[in-house]
Structures are given as C-alpha cells and as structure tokens.
Amino acid sequence: xxxxxxxxxxxxxxxxxxxxxxxxxxxxxxxxxxxxxxxxxxxxxxxxxxxxxxxxxxxxxxxxxxxxxxxxxxxxxxxxxxxxxxxxxxxxxxxxxxxxxxxxxxxxxxxxxxxxxxxxxxxxxxxxxxxxxxxxxxxxxxxxxxxxxxxxxxxxxxxxxxxxxxxxxxxxxxxxxxxxxxxxxxxxxxxxxxxxxxxxxxxxxxxxxxxxxxxxxxxxxxxxxxxxxxxxxxxxxxxxxxxxxxxxxxxxxxxxxxxxxxxxxxxxxxxxxxxxxxxxxxxxxxxxxxxxxxxxxxxxxxxxxxxxxxxxxxxxxxxxxxxxxxxxxxxxxxxxxxxxxxxxxxxxxxxxxxxxxxxxxxxxxxxxxxxxxxxxx
Amino acid sequence: xxxxxxxxxxxxxxxxxxxxxxxxxxxxxxxxxxxxxxxxxxxxxxxxxxxxxxxxxxxxxxxxxxxxxxxxxxxxxxxxxxxxxxxxxxxxxxxxxx
Numbered sequence: 001x002x003x004x005x006x007x008x009x010x011x012x013x014x015x016x017x018x019x020x021x022x023x024x025x026x027x028x029x030x031x032x033x034x035x036x037x038x039x040x041x042x043x044x045x046x047x048x049x050x051x052x053x054x055x056x057x058x059x060x061x062x063x064x065x066x067x068x069x070x071x072x073x074x075x076x077x078x079x080x081x082x083x084x085x086x087x088x089x090x091x092x093x094x095x096x097x098x099x100x101x102x103x104x105x106x107x108x109x110x111x112x113x114x115x116x117x118x119x120x121x122x123x124x125x126x127x128x129x130x131x132x133x134x135x136x137x138x139x140x141x142x143x144x145x146x147x148x149x150x151x152x153x154x155x156x157x158x159x160x161x162x163x164x165x166x167x168x169x170x171x172x173x174x175x176x177x178x179x180x181x182x183x184x185x186x187x188x189x190x191x192x193x194x195x196x197x198x199x200x201x202x203x204x205x206x207x208x209x210x211x212x213x214x215x216x217x218x219x220x221x222x223x224x225x226x227x228x229x230x231x232x233x234x235x236x237x238x239x240x241x242x243x244x245x246x247x248x249x250x251x252x253x254x255x256x257x258x259x260x261x262x263x264x265x266x267x268x269x270x271x272x273x274x275x276x277x278x279x280x281x282x283x284x285x286x287x288x289x290x291x292x293x294x295x296x297x298x299x300x301x302x303x304x305x306x307x308x309x310x311x312x313x314x315x316x317x318x319x320x321x322x323x324x325x326x327x328x329x330x331x332x333x334x335x336x337x338x339x340x341x342x343x344x345x346x347x348x349x350x351x352x353x354x355x356x357x358x359x360x361x362x363x364x365x366x367x368x369x370x371x372x373x374x375x376x377x
Numbered sequence: 378x379x380x381x382x383x384x385x386x387x388x389x390x391x392x393x394x395x396x397x398x399x400x401x402x403x404x405x406x407x408x409x410x411x412x413x414x415x416x417x418x419x420x421x422x423x424x425x426x427x428x429x430x431x432x433x434x435x436x437x438x439x440x441x442x443x444x445x446x447x448x449x450x451x452x453x454x455x456x457x458x459x460x461x462x463x464x465x466x467x468x469x470x471x472x473x474x475x
Contacts, residue, residue, distance in 0.1 A: 148416045241390065
C-alpha cells in the first residue's frame with residue numbers, strides 16, 4: 001500500500017488578526033508549508049473550514065489557494081466537518097495519495113472569527129447541531145453540552161471543578177512556551193475557578209476561545225522522516241438525548257481504536273498527544289476514550305500530573321484548543337504542526353525522544369472524530 | 378412522549394433503520410412526559426436567538442418507564458435527581474418545571 005509522509009508544515013500566529021483577511025491567513029500558512037517542503041509540485045489541495053461562508057461570505061477556498069499560489073489547474077475542494085474540518089481535510093489528502101491519484105497534496109485549514117460578536121459566533125457554530133431537533137430549540141449550545149456532561153461526570157466519579165481547572169492551567173502553562181499560541185499570560189487555579197460562568201459548571205477558562213488563524217501541511221508519497229502511520233475517521237451521535245452513555249463520546253473511542261488497529265500500535269506506544277480540548281471536560285473524556293487512562297479515572301491522571309509535558313502521557317504540549325486557540329478549520333492541522341515539530345525535536349515543550357504521536361480532532365458534540373498517528377522514521 | 382426502540386436501545390430520536398440490526402421495524406410507544414434530572418447546565422452565554430431569556434437551564438430528563446432521556450429547557454435552577462414535570466412545547470422546545 002502507498003505510504004504517506006509529511007514534507008512541510010506552516011502555521012500563522014493564533015489570536016486576533018483584525019488587520020488581516022481570511023485569505024491572507026490561509027495563503028500565509030500554505031506558503032510556509034510549501035517553502036518548508038521545498039516548493040514541490042502540488043497535485044491537489046484540500047482546505048478545512050467551517051464558518052467562512054456564514055461569517056466572511058467567502059467560499060471557493062480551494063480554488064483561491066491554487067490560483068493565488070500559482071499551483072495550476074489542479075483539483076481542489078473545501079472540506080467541512082465542524083471543528084473536525086481540518087482533520088477530515090487531512091484525511092482526504094492522505095486518501096488521495098493512498099489511492100495513487102496524487103503524489104503530493106497541500107492541506108490547509110483556516111478560520112476568522114474575532115471580528116464578530118460572541119452571540120453571533122455561538123449562533124453560527126450551532127449549525128454543527130441537528131437544527132431540526134427539540135434539543136436545538138431548547139437553547140442547547142456546544143459549551144452547554146459539555147456543561148451537562150461535566151455535571152454528570154462529577155456526579156458519577158467524584159471529580160470537581162478543580163480538576164477541570166487543572167486541565168486549563170496545564171494547557172495555559174504549555175501555551176506560555178509556544179510563540180504561536182493565542183494566550184501567553186500566566187494564570188492560576190484560583191483565577192480559573194473564579195472566572196465568570198459560561199455554561200455551568202464551565203467557566204471562561206474551561207472553554208476554547210474564538211480565534212483567527214491558519215495552518216497547513218504538505219503530504220507526499222515520497223519518503224521523509226515523518227510517516228503518517230494511520231488515519232481514521234468516525235461519525236457519532238448528533239444529539240445529546242440520543243447518547244447511550246452520556247459519559248462516552250463513541251466517535252472518539254471508535255476513531256482511536258481504528259487508528260491503533262491500522263497502525264498496529266496501542267495507546268502504550270504513543271509518546272506525545274494532541275487532543276481536541278474544545279472544553280476542559282472534553283480533554284478528560286478523550287484521554288479515557290483513547291485508552292490512555294481507564295474510564296472514569298481521567299481526572300485522577302490530570303491530578304497526578306501524568307498529562308503534563310513532563311508526565312508519562314504528555315497531552316496538548318502546544319497549549320491545546322484552550323490556550324493555543326481554536327480557529328475551527330485550522331485546529332486539526334495545527335495539532336499536526338505541533339506533533340511534526342515534536343517528532344523533529346524542535347517543538348515548544350519538547351518531549352525528549354518522541355517517536356510516535358497521536359492527534360485527535362473532534363467535530364460537533366461527537367458528530368465526527370478524526371485520529372492520526374505519526375511516526376518518526 | 379414517543380420513544381422508539383429496537384435491539385435494546387430506547388431513544389426519543391426517530392431513526393429510519395436500527396443501527397444494530399438494520400431493521401426498519403422500529404417499535405414506537407408512548408411514555409409519560411415527566412421524569413427526573415439526569416444532568417443539566419445553566420446557560421449564561423446563549424446564542425443570539427436565546428439572548429432575551431438567559432440565563433436558563435438546559436436539562437437532560439430521565440423519562441419514567443423507559444431508558445430514553447429527553448432534552449428540555451427550564452427557567453428554574455435544578456440539580457441531578459430533581460423531579461420535573463413537563464410544561465408544554467414552546468417553539469419546538471420541551472419545557473419543564475419543578
């Protein structure tokens with residue numbers, strides 16, 4: 001079977017880019033990735049994006065990248081999968097190479113959100129719910145779903161708001177060392193716990209921010225030191241009231257199992273991890289679903305420091321969505337950006353000798369989950 | 378309230394085919410609308426269309442006589458285990474009260 005390798009990565013600073021357009025960010029990250037890869041001939045482009053249509057009145061992102069970077073008359077497409085748009089775009093690029101159709105693919109992700117009011121962004125993001133349901137009409141939101149999940153998790157496991165705060169604090173501490181991260185101001189457990197409530201029990205620091213930014217990756221069938229060992233994607237329940245078990249997000253667990261199986265490895269083989277911590281609660285559920293810690297005990301792993309950059313399973317050494325930032329369509333690719341640097345030994349919060357890395361990108365409340373395993377060869 | 382079941386999964390969400398056995402013969406039955414709070418959140422930062430009613434509670438109600446749960450909205454604050462009563466439908470949302 002054709003193997004896929006990473007040849008280049010690019011990423012803009014995440015944060016507020018009031019004076020830059022969506023296109024400017026997208027082309028910046030794409031150009032960085034192409035330069036990093038040595039300007040190869042590109043056979044196709046996939047762009048991960050969720051909100052450009054509704055918030056920037058801009059589509060045709062694939063064609064814009066191909067045209068403005070002079071890539072020629074090549075196939076391009078935008079890929080949408082809510083917050084997993086970037087991870088799904090990456091997978092489309094990998095499948096294109098595995099099929100033999102393309103030798104080299106550029107995958108980019110972008111989002112621009114900071115120019116809009118929070119209630120308007122919240123409304124636009126709600127397009128990732130089943131809007132033809134009583135649940136959406138009840139006024140549920142994404143932070144709302146994870147608030148409901150958190151209260152039940154507390155009830156069944158004995159975890160508290162302090163455990164959520166420990167996740168947020170760890171990711172902030174990691175972001176302090178990452179020059180591309182959105183948040184670089186130190187904080188404390190007390191400040192996190194005392195912050196204003198968004199959707200109880202989640203407070204401001206438990207929720208990923210609105211972010212402008214872009215990230216890009218060049219993939220090729222030609223060998224490089226970074227091998228894409230497996231790619232998996234799964235869809236899951238689209239409504240909270242339809243969950244068999246509220247404390248499980250089956251799309252995460254299932255995408256992890258498939259990725260491990262295809263790669264022929266297990267959670268014990270993974271040295272460094274980027275997880276979709278759209279909320280602090282989500283990181284705890286995901287480390288359980290991906291088999292790094294037992295069900296219902298993820299909060300204890302956080303408490304014991306196992307997921308810190310210096311711990312036995314370092315999670316979100318980039319700062320995660322919570323502090324690196326979450327420009328929706330770019331998030332899945334910014335995870336790969338961090339992991340490629342980890343495998344090259346050039347990352348913020350470098351994990352010594354990291355050889356095998358896992359990225360997990362979530363869309364909706366578990367509607368999509370993409371998992372990629374990378375390996376230094 | 379209507380619940381739909383096949384292969385042991387009971388849900389208020391209607392499906393065309395059972396995800397376990399693929400059958401289109403999904404059993405449909407009525408259950409009482411009242412229940413107890415399985416979990417909840419209180420929404421302080423709403424989407425724009427709900428700004429005028431915030432803060433409000435979104436609740437996951439464990440219905441009686443079924444494994445199915447339903448999502449509803451309440452103006453009151455609640456906690457897990459509280460008994461709640463169905464209070465009607467408003468613009469597609471199921472309303473509950475203590």
